[in-house]
Amino acid sequence: MRGGWLAVLMALAGAAAAQETGRDIYARYCVACHGTDGTGDGPMRRVLTLDPPDLTQLAARNGGVFPRQRVIWRIDGRDPVLAHGNEMPVYGDLFAGRDLVIRDETGQTLRSTQPMADLVAWLEGLQRR
Template sequence: MKLHDCGLFLLPLCLVGGAFAQEAGQTEYTNACATCHGESGTGDGPLAEFLTVAPADLTQIAAHNDGVFPLLQVIQTIDGRSGTRGHGGPMPVWGARFKQDLSGEIGAYASEIVTRGRILALAEYVETLQSQ
């Protein structure tokens, strides 16, 4: 991704190196997503059997979109604050959770910037999980 391709939502991670963003995204995935979606993203996480809505197979997102990874849609699904729902059910609203964790420490504006960066890193990591 080039800096000029970044909107305001994407700016925080565009300002840092790609390797850092990849590592940050993988860490976010491991901490927030793998328990339901599994380490490989196929929906086989240790909590999957206890959920009323099966976790999506994240490796098939591009395949279900004519081979194109819908980055903005994935960002909105992860964020969840706009009312977008990922797989028809109660996926956590990560945008609100990430921001709440930080608001008391760094303030509302700065926590929003960090939250958007975390979500972008996570979405870009999910893109690397796509089946070829």
């Protein structure tokens, strides 16, 4: 039984670390457009072709389910954002590669990177229910 609790505690610690890392990635790469609280009111908003979406409402706009696949594909360029071309412009190689398997909201596997997984975990925790 002690081993089971240890595994749970380690999993929780890993999730907390991913949340912190995801928050750091968001602060560095996303705040300028999406704002500090994710509602789309960043300082670059007024110069963009389209208003950045409210990232706190992604699940609400998707029937209460966080759209993990769509979020990953938007960020890494597989689902282009019309406002600025194929991929988010400021990431460089941060999200390049497909070395990690992530499960989407339906249980299907997606190939991505650890920074992407961390950012998406943080965004998922940002949702207003």
